[in-house]
Amino acid sequence: MVENDETSGGASTRPPGEPWRPLTDTGRGYLSVYFSEQMARWPVREITRRGDNKSDPNIETGTYGLFSTCEPSMRNRIVQDGAATIFFITTHKPGNGRVLSGYYHVGHFTEGTQGAVNRDFALAADLMRFIEPIPVGSLPEPLAAFCSVPFRQIRPTDVDATRALRAICDSAEDRTEEYLSEVSRVERFAYSQTELSYPSWGRDGGFTWADAPEYYQTDDDLSKVPNSSKNKKWRCRECGFVIKSGALLKKCPLCKKAATLVPDTEVAA
Ligand SMILES: [Zn+2]
Structure with missing residues (x-):
């Protein structure tokens, strides 16, 4: 299990020094949908997704977009607009609809491997909290209606909605340690099946801050690269x-x- 030096139960707030830059929070945020692990007790990201093993939200490091190329436009908007809070939404048990599982408060950003030219920014939380998932339909109004509107990947939250959603997460018991254990358990399970924790990455272990430098932008000659391949x-x-x-x-x-x-x-x- 990954050690979190700076806080108990939460974000790896190991202070990002260079090349990270502080993000100014304007009070806004985003709802962000992610694929979660159906077999897991807690709705961690879908590590075992076939041919597309998920590394985000990477709660071991409290980062998003450092290791994966997911949601470049959201990451770009967060950096440009200071929309620093990401609320995580997923469908964990089919038939039960979407749930709210927690949030990141993003404190820092840096260019990812694909660089600013590809709007590739990595985000690092200075605070995060994951909770017993709450079905979005059972949130108090107007949040229930707001979060239940069908949207694909992301939806911006204004200052009021951001504050209200955050208060709900903060008043729920902090389950982040359980989520972290679950990530580790699923990685071990995947390894036991395939001898790799992330077969689509050719990767045998999990993610830590020690891996981060390999994912910073270092190439000044980057060109634009499509984010998908037909x-x-x-x-x-x-x-x-x-x-x-x-x-x-x-x-x-x-x-x-x-x-x-x-x-x-x-x-x-
Ligand atoms: Zn190669």
């Missing part, structure tokens, strides 16, 4: 291999170099 095939500009993945990966699963993958169709064209 045939789910990506070619590595470094080693030349073609890999299959539902989402753009920040590192090549074979040679492990960062920001080298491009959609295979684009290369062929």
Whole structure:
């Protein structure tokens, strides 16, 4: 299990020094939908999602978008607008609808491997809290109606909604430690099945802050890279291999170099 040095029960608020920059909070936020692990007791991200193993929300480090390419437009908006609070929404038990599982308060950001040119910003929480999931329909109004409106991935929250949702999470018991244990348990389960915790990444272990430097933007010659590939095939500009993945990966699963993958169709064209 990952050690959290700075706080008990929460965000890895290990202060991000360079290259992280502080984010000014304007009081706004986002609802953010993520895929969760159906077999898990707590709705942690879907680590075992086939061909698209999820690394975000990465509660072990309290980051979002550091390791994965998920939700670039939300991450960009958070940085541009200081919309610092991300409320996490997921469908955990099919048929039960969406639930609110917790939030990040983002304190810092930096450019990810794909760089600002691709609107790729990594976010780091200075505070986070995960709770017994609350069905969005049972939130007090007007939050229930607001959160129940069908939307795909993200929905901005204004200052009032942000404050109210945060108060609800803060008044619920902090279950973050249980979520962290669950991440670790699912990773061990995946490893026992495939000898890799993240087979679509070619990755045998979990994520810690020690992995972060490999995911910072270091290449000044970055070009724009599409975030999706129609045939789910990506070619590595470094080693030349073609890999299959539902989402753009920040590192090549074979040679492990960062920001080298491009959609295979684009290369062929
Ligand atoms: Zn490669």
